[in-house]
Amino acid sequence: MKLQGTMSVKNDELYIGGISCLELAKTYKTPLYVFDEQLARENCREYVKHFKVKEHRNRVAYAGKAFLPLHMCQLIKEEGLYLDVVSGGELYTAHKAQFPMENVLFHGNNKTIDEIKMGLELGVGRFVVDNYYELDLLEQFCKERGTSQAIYLRITPGIEAHTHDYIKTGQIDSKFGFTLTNGDLYECLASFHRYEHLQLVGLHAHIGSQIFDVEPFLDEVDIMMSLVKEIKETYGIQIREVDLGGGVGVYYTKNDQPKTIQQFCEAMIEKVEKSCQKLGINVPTLIVEPGRSIVANAGSTLYTVGSMKDIKDVRTYVSVDGGMTDNIRPSLYQARYECAIVNKMRTGDQKQVTIAGKCCESGDILITDVDIKGIETGDILIIASTGAYGYSMSSNYNKIPKAAVVSVQNGKSRVICKRQTLEELLALEVL
Ligand SMILES: Cc1ncc(COP(=O)(O)O)c(C=O)c1O
Numbered sequence: 001m002k003l004q005g006t007m008s009v010k011n012d013e014l015y016i017g018g019i020s021c022l023e024l025a026k027t028y029k030t031p032l033y034v035f036d037e038q039l040a041r042e043n044c045r046e047y048v049k050h051f052k053v054k055e056h057r058n059r060v061a062y063a064g065k066a067f068l069p070l071h072m073c074q075l076i077k078e079e080g081l082y083l084d085v086v087s088g089g090e091l092y093t094a095h096k097a098q099f100p101m102e103n104v105l106f107h108g109n110n111k112t113i114d115e116i117k118m119g120l121e122l123g124v125g126r127f128v129v130d131n132y133y134e135l136d137l138l139e140q141f142c143k144e145r146g147t148s149q150a151i152y153l154r155i156t157p158g159i160e161a162h163t164h165d166y167i168k169t170g171q172i173d174s175k176f177g178f179t180l181t182n183g184d185l186y187e188c189l190a191s192f193h194r195y196e197h198l199q200l201v202g203l204h205a206h207i208g209s210q211i212f213d214v215e216p217f218l219d220e221v222d223i224m225m226s227l228v229k230e231i232k233e234t235y236g237i238q239i240r241e242v243d244l245g246g247g248v249g250v251y252y253t254k255n256d257q258p259k260t261i262q263q264f265c266e267a268m269i270e271k272v273e274k275s276c277q278k279l280g281i282n283v284p285t286l287i288v289e290p291g292r293s294i295v296a297n298a299g300s301t302l303y304t305v306g307s308m309k310d311i312k313d314v315r316t317y318v319s320v321d322g323g324m325t326d327n328i329r330p331s332l333y334q335a336r337y338e339c340a341i342v343n344k345m346r347t348g349d350q351k352q353v354t355i356a357g358k359c360c361e362s363g364d365i366l367i368t369d370v371d372i373k374g375i376e377t378g379d380i381l382i383i384a385s386t387g388a389y390g391y392s393m394s395s396n397y398n399k400i401p402k403a404a405v406v407s408v409q410n411g412k413s414r415v416i417c418k419r420q421t422l423e424e425l426l427a428l429e430v431l
């Protein structure tokens, strides 16, 4: 298992943020998400520095869908990032964390009437408008309130990035945004004067998630910058802000060779400058929306090893006390992870096993056929890089309570999301 962030090994034992993982499991029980706060902050700072937030007034909007407890909102605020929310629930979290609403981008391909009204009432900085339905509702509500709202239009640029089908979003056949190549976007722009209470200040595109190649992002830059010029020339609308979305890939296993945050940002900024120079336009304010590349490697999950089933000449199943309820990604996207036993990091006999969850589903497998040292019942197993889309996609399937999240830093630990109790599990139910 590759050590990430503040992970270190002393006497064969794994530490994160200066705390022994064995100790964390004993104190907080398992399954337990461990959040390496220093690494998450360092990643934010890398984006702020290399995306030229200060020099060029660019913006980094953290994609809350990756992991958004109140504490994360607070962290994002402290690090000077903007926030991308995609539902009334995420918006409410930002509000409760006293996140500055003018720094919030409100996404979603089917915002409900209540969500749109809530966004307007709270004063979100930018609505990222996905379709005509939303444009009409926003116009109507702004008219009623006597206000005007700054918006971006979400565009489907027609870029097919190399990633899992479920997390591609830039291709034509997508539920998101106004399609560029079939004239859909141009039709909208031609009639935009109808929306008297909406100011079109920006464009948005997001080509997908867990993308390693920089080329699709660079193609996206070219498309977006050409559009800025075309929209000014054809429709007389000056686009001042261009949001290039998220999607930077991260390391999960040895097969992944991601770009660093610095490499990604430098490549994007250089491309924007070249593209704008070629087109003879001013460089707009740029926005990126990273989620995974800020938190994925900053999160790990601790489990207790339970039953072990050795099927001769087939495989050995090792079951843990969590599974698809705390990490749906292996079942949903065939995602791969690395793991280890936290006090047998370098010793013990190596064995190939399949790590299974405890849900009543054959597909509840966390890692298929993985090599691990010294695994035995009662051990504490760590699966690394579960920080993005782990807790945020967790469920109560099989009425399994949600695991706790503990933040670790400089030898101190703090619960940032409590473990759900059985009582709380039934809190919404009525006899
Ligand atoms: C619109 C939008 N922005 C940002 C993101 C964040 O992507 P990632 O976590 O891959 O950086 C997503 C998720 O794919 C998204 O749909």
Ligand SMILES: N[C@@H](CCCC[NH3+])C(=O)O
Residues within 6 Å of the ligand: 065, 167, 169, 209, 210, 329, 333, 388, 389
């Ligand atoms: N949830 C996805 C990616 C986010 C998709 C959001 N558009 C994952 O775990 O990889």
